[in-house]
Amino acid sequence: MDFKITEEYALELDNKDPLKEYRSQFHIPVINGKESIYFTGNSLGLQPKTTKQYLEEELEDWKNLGVEGHFHAKHRPWFHYHKFTKVLLAEIVGAKPIEVVSMNNLTSNLHLMMVSFYQPTNKRYKIIMEGGAFPSDQYAVESQVKFHGLKPSEAIVEIFPRSGEDTLRTEDIIDVIKEHGGSVALVLFSGVQYYTGQYFDIRSITSSAHEVGAFAGFDLAHAVGNVKLDLHDSGADFATWCSYKYLNSGPGGVSGIFVHERHANNSELPRFAGWWGHDEGQRFKMEKGFIPMEGADGWQLSNVNVLSSAAHLASLKIFEEAGLEALRKKSSQLTNYLRYLLKSLNSDLINIITPDSEGAYGCQLSIVIKEKGKKVFDELTKAGVIADWREPEVIRVAPVPLYNTFKDVYTFYSILKKTMNL
Structure with missing residues (x-):
């Protein structure tokens, strides 16, 4: 042009x-x-100017119905609130509705994903990530490595740009993954790098991780609502993001996760469980024995933050219309x-x-x-x-x-x- x-x-x-x-x-x-x-x-x-309306509707239901709002809210029953954003989120990140759910905040979700997808062994224990990742990601990875009794200096492999360059070359990322091969447990990258604005090649990074037997995960904080994503087709194992940047859902707004469909019914994957991730048909039986919901829903912990999710929904509706x-x-x-x-x-x-x-x-x-x-x-x-x-x-x-x-x-x-x- x-x-x-x-x-x-x-x-x-x-x-x-x-x-x-x-x-x-x-x-x-x-x-x-x-x-x-x-x-x-x-x-x-x-x-968005509609945010106030969405919040006021939930406040009105809370005022008039109290706890009954969970099933009888006039606008959106709270028990199913996480479902109201599924189709819209799935379209934005290039996924199936079963693969996404909005919940928690970004770093909490990153930890939850690593509980499931970072299970180091004596042989396979390394995490490969971009050098200079957002500090919260660095802290999360460092603490996960220490939690497993490993040394960050040995378990974390950071990739930096070549001398005189500002951004990473995809071929260099792939070469490092291949170099460490069977010792790699997880490849964890940003979608869009917060400092440089570089949009990484998610498909190629995922493919390379899988070739060496590792999982591939992505922090999409600066990518969701910004760039074209095709998480399902890319094959990524998981991703997480925040909603308060390009998704306009308010400061500290609810986060979201993607878990690929191939993991949808894998109850053998380790996870930290909570009430809202339990089979909703049996949730109110109040019995022992966690039975995960199918797909990403099975990683939920607590009931939905309705007010934050209302603001989230208001913005997603604008994306749908535009x-x-x-x-x-x-x-x-x-x-x-x-x-x-x-x-x-x-x-x-x-x-x-x-x-x-x-x-x-x-x-x-x-x-x-x-x-x-x-x-x-x-x-x-x-x-x-x-x-x-x-x-x-x-x-x-x-x-x-x-x-x-x-x-x-x-x-x-x-x-x-x-x-x-x-």
């Missing part, structure tokens, strides 16, 4: 945008009396336009470390401003841009297709150009 560097052109793109009306369905933060340039949907998505293909098309256009504008500055001080090859990025661009990055970031903030700073030197910007515009992208470029005196 041929782009132009004018505000008129950006407005023209907005006028032609088939999704332009969706911005009005979100609350846009205001700074100094003007709508901000909100480019941090990769950290916390904006609030359509994933349309959202991804606009996302690609927004991101490529932003990349084009930044490259037009032709400055040695600006380096975009997010890959530009097709299929290797979502809507996040990670920008390094050499020498004075934090100062530039602070000036952007003063000018009404809500972006994201990540140590040691990256400004993360994410034009989200549901509520960001091409004018947002152009205005950001104009402010950055002025701030850097380019």
Whole structure:
């Protein structure tokens, strides 16, 4: 697509945008009396205006029905609440409804998945992951390894980019998996790397893990609702994600998991069990002996956090209405336009470390401003841009297709150009 560097052109793109009306369905933060340039949907998505309605409906049922809301709620009986998001989530992550469920929060779910899919032996005990993974993932993996009496320095294999490069090559990931071969128990990667914005090749990584007899799992915190996912067809064993970034489900919103269908009825897989993962037909018999629900539901622990799930459902309904293909098309256009504008500055001080090859990025661009990055970031903030700073030197910007515009992208470029005196 041929782009132009004018505000008129950006407005023209907005006028032609088939999704332009969706911005009005979100609350846009205001700074100094003007709508901000909100480019941090990769950290916390904006609030849909329907969220309040969904929450109030549950509060009303709670007020009027008390405990009876579990089966007689006017809108959505709480006993089955986790089922209301299944079809929508399955479409977003490329899975079957049986393979997904919303529950808990991300790191709790990552631990639960590792209980099942990281069972080290004397021979097979290593976890391979990207170097510089999100700290919470690093802490989870380190603690799991220690829990099994192993040393992180021996059991965790981190893969870093080649010297002089910012992102990982898929062939290097595959080579490391093959190198460690039969000693690998689990390959655990991000879907989209939080710092660089690189979208990893989930299918190839999974295939390589399986070839050496290991499980493959993914943290999709920065991928879900952002990039095209096909978890079922990729063969991944498990995945987990949060819903408060691109899925706009509120701070600390409910997480979700994917467990591949081939594990759906494997009761031999070790797991930490809870009441809501037990066969719902026998749940209220209150008897000993855990019988897991089929599929991902069998990993649930406690009953559903209804208020968080209501906010989650409100946003998922918007995704359903807008359509994933349309959202991804606009996302690609927004991101490529932003990349084009930044490259037009032709400055040695600006380096975009997010890959530009097709299929290797979502809507996040990670920008390094050499020498004075934090100062530039602070000036952007003063000018009404809500972006994201990540140590040691990256400004993360994410034009989200549901509520960001091409004018947002152009205005950001104009402010950055002025701030850097380019």
